[in-house]
Amino acid sequence: xxxxxxxxxxxxxxxxxxxxxxxxxxTTNHKDIGTLYLWFSFAMFLIGGAMAMVIRAELFQPGMQIxxxxxxxxxxxxxxLIMVFGAVMPxxxxxxxxxxxxxxxxxxxxxxxxxxxxxxILPVAFFILLSSxxxxxxxxxxxxxxxxxLSTTYAPPSVTFFIFSVHIMGASSIMGSINVIVTIxxxxxxxxxxxxxxxxxxxxxxxxxxxxxVMPVLAGAVTMMLMDIHFGTSFFNAAGGGDPVLFQHxxxxxxxxxxxxxxxxxxxxxxxxIETFSRKQLFGxxxxxxxxxxxxxxxxxxxxxxxxxxxxxxxxxxxxMWATMLIAVPTGVKVFNWVTTMFKGSITYETPMLFAIAFxxxxxxxxxxxxxxxxTPADFQYHDTYFVVxxxxxxxxxxxxxxxxxxxxxxxxxxxxxxxxERLGRLHFWxxxxxxxxxxxxxHWIGLAGMPRRVPDYALQFAxxxxxxxxxxxxxxxxxxxxxxxxxxxxxxxxKASPEVWEGARGxxxxxxxxxxxxxxxxxxxVS
Amino acid sequence: MFNKATTTIxxxxxxxxxxxxxxKSFAAWDDINMTEGVTAISKEVFGLHMLIxxxxxAIGIVVFGVMFYSMFAFTKKKNPNPSTFHENTKVELAxxxxxxxxxxxxxxxxxxxxxxxxxxxxxDINIQVIGYQWKWEYRYLEDNIGFFSNLSTDQDxxxxxxxxxxxxxxxxxxxxxxxxxxxxxxxxxxxxxxxxWWMPDFAIKQDAIPGFINxxxxxxxxxxxxxxxxxxxxxxxxxxxxxxxxxxxxxxxxIWVATKQEExxxxxxxxEKTWSAEELVQRGEGIYQKNCVACHQSNGAGIVGIFPxxxxxxxxxxxxxRHLEILMEGxxxxxxxxxxxxxxxxxxxxxxTYTRRSWGNAENGDGKIVVPTxxxxxxNLKLKEEEx
Numbered sequence: 020x021x022x023x024x025x026x027x028x029x030x031x032x033x034x035x036x037x038x039x040x041x042x043x044x045x046t047t048n049h050k051d052i053g054t055l056y057l058w059f060s061f062a063m064f065l066i067g068g069a070m071a072m073v074i075r076a077e078l079f080q081p082g083m084q085i086x087x088x089x090x091x092x093x094x095x096x097x098x099x100l101i102m103v104f105g106a107v108m109p110x111x112x113x114x115x116x117x118x119x120x121x122x123x124x125x126x127x128x129x130x131x132x133x134x135x136x137x138x139x140i141l142p143v144a145f146f147i148l149l150s151s152x153x154x155x156x157x158x159x160x161x162x163x164x165x166x167x168x169l170s171t172t173y174a175p176p177s178v179t180f181f182i183f184s185v186h187i188m189g190a191s192s193i194m195g196s197i198n199v200i201v202t203i204x205x206x207x208x209x210x211x212x213x214x215x216x217x218x219x220x221x222x223x224x225x226x227x228x229x230x231x232x233v234m235p236v237l238a239g240a241v242t243m244m245l246m247d248i249h250f251g252t253s254f255f256n257a258a259g260g261g262d263p264v265l266f267q268h269x270x271x272x273x274x275x276x277x278x279x280x281x282x283x284x285x286x287x288x289x290x291x292x293i294e295t296f297s298r299k300q301l302f303g304x305x306x307x308x309x310x311x312x313x314x315x316x317x318x319x320x321x322x323x324x325x326x327x328x329x330x331x332x333x334x335x336x337x338x339x340m341w342a343t344m345l346i347a348v349p350t351g352v353k354v355f356n357w358v359t360t361m362f363k364g365s366i367t368y369e370t371p372m373l374f375a376i377a378f379x380x381x382x383x384x385x386x387x388x389x390x391x392x393x394x395t396p397a398d399f400q401y402h403d404t405y406f407v408v409x410x411x412x413x414x415x416x417x418x419x420x421x422x423x424x425x426x427x428x429x430x431x432x433x434x435x436x437x438x439x440x441e442r443l444g445r446l447h448f449w450x451x452x453x454x455x456x457x458x459x460x461x462x463h464w465i466g467l468a469g470m471p472r473r474v475p476d477y478a479l480q481f482a483x484x485x486x487x488x489x490x491x492x493x494x495x496x497x498x499x500x501x502x503x504x505x506x507x508x509x510x511x512x513x514x515k516a517s518p519e520v521w522e523g524a525r526g527x528x529x530x531x532x533x534x535x536x537x538x539x540x541x542x543x544x545x546v547s
Numbered sequence: 548m549f550n551k552a553t554t555t556i557x558x559x560x561x562x563x564x565x566x567x568x569x570x571k572s573f574a575a576w577d578d579i580n581m582t583e584g585v586t587a588i589s590k591e592v593f594g595l596h597m598l599i600x601x602x603x604x605a606i607g608i609v610v611f612g613v614m615f616y617s618m619f620a621f622t623k624k625k626n627p628n629p630s631t632f633h634e635n636t637k638v639e640l641a642x643x644x645x646x647x648x649x650x651x652x653x654x655x656x657x658x659x660x661x662x663x664x665x666x667x668x669x670x671d672i673n674i675q676v677i678g679y680q681w682k683w684e685y686r687y688l689e690d691n692i693g694f695f696s697n698l699s700t701d702q703d704x705x706x707x708x709x710x711x712x713x714x715x716x717x718x719x720x721x722x723x724x725x726x727x728x729x730x731x732x733x734x735x736x737x738x739x740x741x742x743x744w745w746m747p748d749f750a751i752k753q754d755a756i757p758g759f760i761n762x763x764x765x766x767x768x769x770x771x772x773x774x775x776x777x778x779x780x781x782x783x784x785x786x787x788x789x790x791x792x793x794x795x796x797x798x799x800x801x802i803w804v805a806t807k808q809e810e811x812x813x814x815x816x817x818x819e820k821t822w823s824a825e826e827l828v829q830r831g832e833g834i835y836q837k838n839c840v841a842c843h844q845s846n847g848a849g850i851v852g853i854f855p856x857x858x859x860x861x862x863x864x865x866x867x868x869r870h871l872e873i874l875m876e877g878x879x880x881x882x883x884x885x886x887x888x889x890x891x892x893x894x895x896x897x898x899x900t901y902t903r904r905s906w907g908n909a910e911n912g913d914g915k916i917v918v919p920t921x922x923x924x925x926x927n928l929k930l931k932e933e934e935x
Contacts, residue, residue, distance in 0.1 A: 081715065082707040089783045089850070155852030162780045168757065169740040169782060173680075173882050175853060257758020263741060264756060297621075299629040306639050328743060329754045330761035333665040337658055344650045348643060355642045358610060361617040363630035368622075376618070380611060387603035394653070396588075396660040397596045399752045400581050403743060403778040464579030469747050471778040474786030476705060478716045480578055 035537055044139070047131035048537065049116045054434070055138050056113030057427075061503070063105030063145065064420075068496055070098040075458075075492040078485050081477055091475035092160035093152065099163025100181075103281065104188045105145050107415065110423045111284040112137075112195045115223050117434065119199060121528040121535065122217045124208025124544045129201040137194035144187035151177035162473060164274070167255030167266040171247045178248065182241045189234040196227035196234075203227075208527070210546035214305065217526050221308050222287030225315045229276045229283075232319075237273040240266065264329050271322035279318045282382075282414060283311055285422030286353060289375045291526070292429050293357050296372035297364030298523035303356040310349035310356075317346050327398045336395050343393035347386065354383055369521075370444030374425035377417055377452050385413030388463065403473075406466030412459045416495075417452075424451070427506065432520045436534030437513035443505050450498035457491025582747050585769045585794075589750035591660045599653060606649075664750075667762040670732030672725065678735075678742030678755035678777065679884065681784035681841060685723050688734075692807040695889060696721050697837055698787045705787075717774040720837075722791035726800035727770055735761045739884055743779035746792060754779055767794045782882075784841050818892045818919040824900060827916060831901025834894045839902075842882065847906040854882070857902050864912025867903075871917060871925060874899060892922040 036042050036051065043055060073094050077085045086094070116134070120127055128134050151158040156175035159165065170178060203224050207216070216224075243266075246252040253259025255266045286307075294301040301307070323331060323339040331339075357379050366372070388410040392398050401407060424447075432438050461484035466472075470481045477485065516533040527546075531539045583593040620626070677684040679695075686693035699720040703709040712718070725731050735744050737755035745752040749765040767773075775790040795803070836845070839857075843849050847858035862869050874895060877885035886895065899917040902908065 081711060083705055084707065088786065089853075092780070092783065092785075157853070160782075166741055166780070169780065172880060173740050173782060257756075261758075263758065297629065298623070300631065300633040302633050303639055304633070328752050329756065330759060333662065336661060336665075340657065340661070341654055344654060345647075347650060348647050351646045352639070352643055354610060358614045358617065359638075360633075361614065361621065363626065363632075364617070364621050365623045365626050365629040366618065366621055376614075379614070383607070383610065387607065390603060391596070391599050394595055394599050394657045396592045396657060396664060396750070397581075397599065399664075399750055400592060400596065400747060402752055403745075461579075467581040468578050469582065469776070471745070471776050471786070473780040474776075476716060476786050479711060479713075484579070 045135070047127075047135050049120050049128045049131070049134065050434075050535065050537065052128075052134050052138050053113045053116030053118075056109045056116060056141075059138070059141060060106050060108075060110035060113060060423075061506075063101050063109070065499065065503070066149070067098050067101035067106055068499060070094045070101070071492060072496050074098060075489040077475055078477070079489040080486065081479055081482050083476055086475070088475045089157065089160065092162075092473070093158040095473055096159045096162055096165075097148070097152070100148065100159075101145070102415070103163060103277070104185075105141075107281045107419050107423070108192065109141060111223075111226070111281070111419075112192075114219075114284065114288070114423070114426055114430075115195075115199055118430065118528060119202055119220055119223060120206070121531065121539055122220050122526055123203060123206060123211060124527050124540045124546065125202060125206035126538060126541050128198050129206055130198045133194050134198055137191045137198070140187050141191050144184045144191065147180050147187070148184040151180050154180070164270060165244075166270070167244060167247070167263050168257075171244050171255055174248070179245065182245050185241045186238055189238045192230050193234050196230040199223050199227040200231075208540070208543040208546050214308065215546065217287075218290040218301070218304065218307055219284065219287030222283045222285075222311055225311050226280050226283045229280050229315055229318065233273040233276045233280075236269060237277075240269045240273065243269075264326075267326050267329060268322070271325045272319075274325065275322040276315070276318040278411070278414075279314060281419045283315070285378065285382075285419050286311060288422045288426045288429075289357065289378050292371045292375040292425055293360050293379075294525065295429075295521050295523045296369060296375075297361050297366050299360060299364040300525075301356070302359040302362075303352070306352055307356055310352045313349040314346060317342065317349070321346065324393060324395075324398075327395050328402050340393055340395045344390065347390050347393075350386055354379060354386075365523075367522075369428075370439070370441065370448055371425045371429035373445065373448045373452075374421045374428065377448070378421045378425065381413055381417035381421070381455070385410055385418055388413065401466065403471055404466035405462045405470045405472055408472045409459050409462035409466060412462070416459065417455050421451070421455075424502065429521075430528075431506070431509050432516035433528060433531075433533050433535055435510050435513075436516055436532075437509050438516050438520075439505055439509040439513065443501065443508075447498055447501050447505060450501065451495060454491050454495030454498055458488050458495055459491070461485075461488050461491075584748040584750050585767055585771070585773070586749050586765050588660070588664055588765070589748060591663070592750040595657055595660060598656070602649065602653060606646075666764060667732075670764055671729040673732045673734060674723065674725075676733050676735045676744055676755065678737035678739075678744065678781070678788075679889070680739050680782050680882065681777075681788040683742075683744070683777075683788065683790060684738075684889070687804070690804045690808070692804065692811065694721050694807070696723065696791070698789060700787075714774070716787065717776075717789050717791070719789055719791045722772070722793045724793050724795060724800060724803050725767065726797045727794055728766065728768055728797075730764060730766050732762060732764045735763065739882075740781045741779050742777050742781045742788070744775070744790060745778045746773060746775035746790060748773040748775075749792075752778060770794045770796060814891050814893065818923060820919075822896070822918050824904065824916045827897045827900035827918070828904050830893070831897035831899070832905075834890065834898040835901050838886070838889070839898065847902065847908075858906035858908060859911065863902055863908055867913070867915045867917065870899060870903070871921065875922075875925060875929075887926070892919040892926075895919075895922045 043051065046052060073086060077091055116128065154177045156177060158177055159181045161170040161174060203220060243254040247254050247256055253261035255261050255263050257263060290301050290307060321339060321343045323335060324343040327336060392401050392410060428439055428444055465481045465484045468480065470477050518532050519529050520533060527544060581593055581596050583590055673688040675686040675688060683696045685696060696719045699718045700716050701709065704711045704715060735753045735755045736759060737757045739757065742755040743752060744755055751763045751765060753761040753763045771794055773792045777785060777788045842854035843857050847856060849856040857863050873883065875885060875887045877883050896917045896919045904914060
């Protein structure tokens with residue numbers, strides 16, 4: 020008998036993390052993989068951010084000062100690709116890895132080995148993409164939307180590496196999504212019905228379905244480009260009987276759901292944080308689920324609002340205008356629910372709450388400009404100007420990225436067992452908040468006044484606000500170094516966190532110790 | 548009527564807003580808002596823009612009002628015991644239906660304006676607009692005239708070597724000229740990649756797409772010079788291909804058309820003239836600066852890996868026939884476009900001769916020159932081939 024017990028002990032001994040670098044290379048643990056994703060995304064955020072600094076430095080004054088127009092285009096292309104595919108998406112996957120198993124009471128993700136693979140191919144993809152900077156002819160220079168034929172016939176040779184890199188990112192996303200769906204569908208603790216599921220889990224379930232639906236479409240688009248470039252086809256080449264507009268239809272059929280992929284998990288995060296710090300149950304849990312589902316479904320029928328100026332027939336313009344305006348309804352419901360949750364709550368303002376409130380306000384402003392952009396005749400004036408740049412940065416930076424920062428501050432005590440430095444956290448918030456608004460709010464104005472996007476130089480009437488915008492960008496950029504410092508400081512030590520961490524926190528992840536043990540919920544909890 | 552009412556409301560609200568903001572002049576307001584433009588359509592579009600803007604402001608005031616009130620009134624200190632309500636079907640239905648109704652109200656005028664914009668019947672004057680990397684070509688289909696329109700801002704201004712002029716990056720060597728009060732239809736397409744022709748004062752933005760012809764129309768009643776830009780990323784010099792439209796009285800327009808047609812006749816005479824190498828090089832330098840430097844650079848060195856060098860190139864040195872062919876046909880699968888329709892015979896011969904005799908090419912190669920009649924010959928030969 021004693022031999023049996025001993026071997027049991029022996030097993031237990033191996034249940035902790037392995038030692039050294041191979042821990043990270045071979046790990047199948049959802050918490051380790053979550054950490055890897057989050058650090059990777061942080062690194063990409065800093066690289067993509069550095070490129071944004073180059074862009075804003077060049078735009079600080081009219082005239083060409085720092086870079087050549089050719090290199091400027093490479094910067095704006097890589098900035099977009101890295102922020103979308105390297106920073107925002109992997110950050111959300113990292114959060115999903117850390118949180119979904121703990122939130123549904125599962126011991127790990129359903130497919131741990133695939134989980135490892137889906138992470139480790141990402142650095143490969145971005146190594147390939149970034150290496151194109153050093154290739155003859157330079158990096159991709161056709162914008163993150165890579166419209167053909169600029170990205171095919173007229174592209175630098177590195178476009179082929181870009182295509183393979185996108186393929187790898189797509190494979191990683193699809194594997195990650197399958198993992199999320201299988202985990203949520205099969206591994207929920209007894210008693211956790213779908214409608215009882217925490218909203219972050221819900222938001223990711225919907226996101227994962229969107230990813231599986233549209234990533235293959237993106238793969239199709241880049242494959243057609245590859246064929247056009249190397250194998251003599253003419254999918255997007257008018258001279259060969261192809262259609263450059265077809266590219267845009269395919270790209271935006273991917274691209275529009277993609278922008279919701281980058282915001283739905285943020286909705287989930289914000290719901291949790293506002294609920295916690297209002298010390299009041301979230302208002303309208305069910306309507307939140309339906310709102311997210313409606314947004315996801317609508318995202319498939321609005322893609323051509325990115326293409327109002329390509330010469331669509333009137334009927335199409337009308338349809339896409341109306342469908343796009345309709346998205347304001349479920350989005351409005353979400354905002355109203357958050358506000359009503361705060362109403363008659365008992366609110367405190369820790370850093371995660373500050374970021375979450377800023378998210379609601381600034382995302383709503385991004386939503387307003389989105390509604391304006393939906394009005395087709397007005398879009399003829401807005402399209403491809405800085406107004407659009409302001410719009411999508413409002414939904415992506417103080418939208419998606421603020422929600423990620425809020426999530427980090429909110430859950431980092433659970434991850435590390437240490438409280439972050441509240442004073443520094445608030446400082447980081449205020450610097451980021453001021454920086455982001457000074458950067459992007461004036462861009463609405465210069466866009467309306469007529470400055471096109473994606474230009475390295477501009478006419479003199481745009482000079483003042485461009486300078487203001489650049490100053491804001493430098494402030495925002497610099498404050499992220501502070502964020503890095505705060506995170507490292509928290510990982511290294513700090514005030515010990517209790518299992519609940521926050522007074523008003525709800526959810527299974529707050530029932531385990533802080534830091535969360537390497538293995539949680541080996542036996543499922545009961546949810547009533 | 549709806550639009551008129553909203554315009555009046557917009558104007559008064561805007562004035563209020565301005566007065567509240569500061570003593571800044573209206574010029575400052577123009578620097579941060581959409582232009583009202585100079586056509587009936589552009590004014591309608593401006594009205595829609597301001598209408599949706601004020602709707603958003605109103606919704607924002609209500610939503611953020613409740614939010615900021617909650618943030619101040621329901622802190623943990625002031626309200627230690629939170630309420631427990633978390634559902635209310637009536638309220639939830641209301642805030643689904645009311646926004647929907649607001650959107651329907653907004654969609655009606657927007658759809659009306661859009662329908663007006665979508666009129667592709669022929670204009671009094673039909674102008675074909677063709678986007679190139681990185682310039683625009685205009686062809687007046689009735690009067691049979693055409694020309695290219697290039698950025699005329701000096702490279703030294705861009706490089707910060709000289710002070711920037713008033714219309715920095717918004718000026719061209721040859722603007723589009725149109726008469727007042729006539730319906731002008733633009734037929735917009737592109738020769739290489741996708742460009743976009745934007746004239747804010749007319750509220751026209753249409754993508755110029757190779758293989759497609761998009762239409763847009765306008766009637767401008769106010770003479771003046773209007774400035775716009777390319778708004779689709781089209782490569783390196785996307786930021787450097789502005790659009791200038793000059794609206795003039797009818798008689799001035801007629802004179803301009805007559806002059807352009809005369810110029811075309813003179814050009815034909817020049818083609819027949821006997822040219823010396825020096826004359827061609829002199830003329831060619833200007834053509835090269837305008838059309839070729841963007842890629843091949845002013846020292847003919849190109850950009851390694853993207854744009855081939857002309858200085859010391861084998862073709863430029865010793866292969867006159869191939870040199871001419873590249874300029875006339877472009878290079879398949881590369882950024883080099885055909886210049887056959889962009890340059891006159893004289894200019895084509897001049898620019899080829901210029902590259903063959905500059906940067907030491909004359910000394911290192913055969914130094915052969917190309918004369919305008921060579922180009923005519925080449926074109927005739929091509930025509931014959933096509934007939935066969």
